[in-house]
Amino acid sequence: MAERSARPGERLLPWTLLAASAVVVVEGYRLDGLASPSAAGTFPLLAGAVMAGSCAAIALAPRRAAGDALPMLPLRVAAVMALLVALVAAMPVAGFHLAGFAFLAVAIRLVRGHGTLVALLVATLSVAAVHVVFRLAFTVLLPEGTLWR
Known part of the structure; x- marks a missing residue:
């Protein structure tokens, strides 16, 4: 299948979400980081890290074929x-x-x-x-x- 061109904002969204996940990681670290499993910052920090990894994987994924397009x-x-x-x-x-x-x-x-x-x-x-x-x-x-x- 032929490669389709990206729609406006389609390639920008994962990077925007990556920036948001960086804020979550920083705030989780600021709350108390990984001081203990029940620390206030543990869950936000880990959730932000998973979100950042997911966003980076989506942003760096190869372009999709025209028939395999994700909806806006x-x-x-x-x-x-x-x-x-x-x-x-x-x-x-x-x-x-x-x-x-x-x-x-x-x-x-x-x-x-x-x-x-x-x-x-x-x-x-x-x-x-x-x-x-x-x-x-x-x-x-x-x-x-x-x-x-």
């Missing part, structure tokens, strides 16, 4: 990416619990198409599970936000 960024994926940015922006004010709940409820409703009550229930149970595992079991401090002070 789907609207739902772009919306969830925007929600992630909103989550990060809201967390210092609203705290992890409220910001995480809002993110999950909207993302589940948007991506999965479930009804509002199902999205609210799953978001509530997910945030409660994260609280129990990280706050109570691993004693990781979750961001409280200035709204509650």
